[in-house]
Amino acid sequence: MRALLVGASLKDDRYDIEYSLSELHALALALGIEVIDKMYQKLDRINSKTYVGSGKMNEIIIAIHAYDIDLLIFNDELSPSQIRNIEELVHIEVMDRTYLILKIFEERNQTKESLLEIKLAKDLYLLPRVQYLREKEDRIGGGAKTRGKGETQRELDQRHLRGEILRIREELDRLQKMKSNQIEKRKRNEIPIVALVGYTNAGKSSTMNTILEYTNAKEEKKVLSKDQLFATLSTYNRKITYNKIDFMLVDTIGFVSKLPHNLINSFYQTLEEVKNADLIIHVLDSSSPYINEQLRVVLEVLYSLGANKIPTIYLFNKWDKTINEGLSMPGAKSLYFSNKTKLNLDELMNQILEYVTPSTLRAQILIPYSKGELSNQIEKNCHIYKKEYQSYGTYYDCEIPIKMYSLFHEYDLDTMVS
Ligand SMILES: Nc1nc2c(ncn2[C@@H]2O[C@H](COP(=O)(O)OP(=O)(O)OP(=O)(O)O)[C@@H](O)[C@H]2O)c(=O)[nH]1
Ligand SMILES: [Mg+2]
Structure with a gap:
């Protein structure tokens, strides 16, 4: 695919247009789309019909022919009617930034949760666009006509999408609760x-x-x-x-x-x-x-x-x-x-x-009987879970203040074993 990127630079934009378009470029590349050129127009506000003004649109049409462009990607989310108006003028495929990002997310899906989240976002994006997409399909041919109990295909599609959205939300809720519980548990630990x-x-x-x-x-x-x-x-x-x-x-x-x-x-x-x-x-x-x-x-x-x-x-x-x-x-x-x-x-x-580093750490320690002073330190300063007199010395399973740990390091059973 040979794409032309189209942006609008507004006075109160939070990001520089060159930066924003370079980001869009990277997003297109992530989908393997070849970017041939970028164009943008300085505007007071986005044109409600065609995003850019008619003069710029003519320049775009000339560029499409000159560079053999077959995809236009707009740097902001387009309304369904903007997409329709622009496609009627340029006769090539039109995409917007949102769709591009959703596509990348869809391709890269990894976990069950991210898959569901992306599907939800895409269904929400498609919902208001169903009618236009359906008409486009009918124009191209092969789209189903009115069917069922007087319902149009659009209504069926929308009903299906709404059902899907509901189902995904419930499933995500369930996964989210599980995750929050895990985080809670980790916090408690x-x-x-x-x-x-x-x-x-x-x-x-x-x-x-x-x-x-x-x-x-x-x-x-x-x-x-x-x-x-x-x-x-x-x-x-x-x-x-x-x-x-x-x-x-x-x-x-x-x-x-x-x-x-x-x-x-x-x-x-x-x-x-x-x-x-x-x-x-x-x-x-x-x-x-x-x-x-x-x-x-x-x-x-x-x-x-x-x-x-x-x-x-x-x-x-x-x-x-x-x-x-x-x-x-x-x-x-x-x-x-x-x-x-x-x-x-x-x-x-x-x-x-x-x-x-926590202020204390738990360790299993074996203090030789010859080091009575160290045992005293443990008894005085540490929380003791378990204490045993063994043949070599006193065994402690205890919580030691980190600052004191170096005193006991060489008697830590972990250290002694390794
Ligand atoms: N030269 C260089 N390349 C790096 C360094 N760290 C990461 N990279 C490269 O940068 C690319 C992106 O690295 P990732 O670790 O996948 O980046 P990320 O932030 O996890 O990216 P996303 O998950 O896509 O948001 C990879 O090709 C890395 O090999 C670095 O210190 N030096
Ligand atoms: Mg990463």
Whole structure:
């Protein structure tokens, strides 16, 4: 497919049009669509009939013929009548940003939950467009005519979609409740949550894999990391044990600007863990010329999630190929990082530990009878679950204040065995 991208730049746009179109370009590429050119018009407001004005539309028609374009992609969501009007003028396929994103999500579906969420968003998108799509099908031929008890095909389609929407919502509700219960349980178990968040393709999944490798986790715990938008479409939780400390590392779906509003809802649901995180690692792509815009997109989503107050480490990832020297986040913790060269990986782990280290830790300890003073310390300062006099010394299963742990490290049964 040879596509032409069409945008509108409005005075109060929150994002620069060049950036926004480059993002649309990346989205098209993710579907294997070849982008031949981009055009945009500065407007006071979007033309209600054809999105851009008639002069621009003529330019578009000329470009379609000149470059043999067979697909127009608009940078905003179009109404059903706008799509119809434009298609009548250009006689080639017309798509909008929303449809493009939904298509990508559909292709990349991974888990049952994300599949349902995407289907729901797509059904909601299609509902007001059923009539037009049906007419188009009839024009092309092969569409069914009126049938049933006086109902039109459109009504049947709409009824079917409404039924589907209801069913999916119920199923999602059920899955969501299960997930909330799991999160609650985890909270009760007090395993701290560290969430990797960031713009799509910034390197969140790679960072998750780097940390898994560093902590000698099993190979099969690794997640998919790929050079494409929305490689990850759901959240993935991995329990990490490092220096005897447990925490839950969460890989999340990446963000883009102007997400279709039907998807935003489901998007937020998959981000439940982020709301409950004890620490956020905000992964940024230092090799992107649009790092500032991408940072803003992510900060806005975090803000609307109510996750903007959670302690955050800004990870300037892909530092091995940065084009942005001297980046920093004033007043916040930040690190230059690379999954390729492992730059600052030790430091990242230290910083994570600072946040996830509980004030006490549970250990099984065997104190030789010759070290009576250490036994006294345990008796005085630790919560003891179990105590046994064994032939070699006193066995304690106890909760030790972290600050004191080094005193007992060599008598920890884990240390003695390994
Ligand atoms: N050069 C370089 N490439 C990196 C680095 N980290 C990740 N990448 C590459 O960036 C691409 C995207 O990485 P992912 O880890 O899949 O990114 P993500 O943020 O999980 O992306 P989505 O799940 O699609 O939102 C992959 O091709 C990675 O190999 C890095 O430090 N340096
Ligand atoms: Mg990912």
